[in-house]
Amino acid sequence: xxxxxxxxxxxxxxxxxxxxxxxxxxxxxxxxxxxxxxxxxxxxxxxxxxxxxxxxxxxxxxxxxxxxxxxxxxxxxxxxxxxxxxxxxxxxxxxxxxxxxxxxxxxxxxxxxxxxxxxxxxxxxxxxxxxxxxxxxx
Numbered sequence: 001x002x003x004x005x006x007x008x009x010x011x012x013x014x015x016x017x018x019x020x021x022x023x024x025x026x027x028x029x030x031x032x033x034x035x036x037x038x039x040x041x042x043x044x045x046x047x048x049x050x051x052x053x054x055x056x057x058x059x060x061x062x063x064x065x066x067x068x069x070x071x072x073x074x075x076x077x078x079x080x081x082x083x084x085x086x087x088x089x090x091x092x093x094x095x096x097x098x099x100x101x102x103x104x105x106x107x108x109x110x111x112x113x114x115x116x117x118x119x120x121x122x123x124x125x126x127x128x129x130x131x132x133x134x135x136x137x138x
Contacts, residue, residue, distance in 0.1 A: 024048070026078055028085040035089040038096040044082060045100060047074045 009016045021029050025040065026048040051070040054063045060071045086096045 026081050026085070028088055030089050032088045033091050035086075035096075036091055036094045038086055038089065038094070040097070041099045043100075044079070044098055045075075047071065048078050048081070049074065 005011070009018055019030065023029070025043065051074040052067055054060065054067050057063055060068055063071065090096060
């Protein structure tokens with residue numbers, strides 16, 4: 001959109017309210033039952049807290065099995081909290097769209113959408129979800 005306010009959604013459609021949130025997303029962000037569409041792109045790989053130090057790398061893809069297990073456990077707890085918070089926020093019939101980084105069988109992070117586009121994820125697995133990359137920064 002840049003500097004052209006004439007291109008804003010609100011100019012084109014009635015009853016559209018855009019909300020950007022500059023805080024964490026692990027907790028509820030808006031009033032229950034008020035969100036018609038939620039969207040997140042490549043943010044869900046951040047864990048809410050660092051479960052351990054990664055000794056020989058700066059990213060979980062280079063972590064040891066024990067370190068990775070701790071990050072995975074934290075990521076699963078966080079994922080449940082994130083989905084629960086979004087479920088509370090959504091109005092009946094509302095939708096939450098999440099585009100996320102994932103990790104393949106040899107720990108190469110790749111965009112899930114890229115793998116879906118190339119038909120690298122079997123159709124029967126698409127709806128089962130993929131474990132998020134659980135890196136952390138301070």
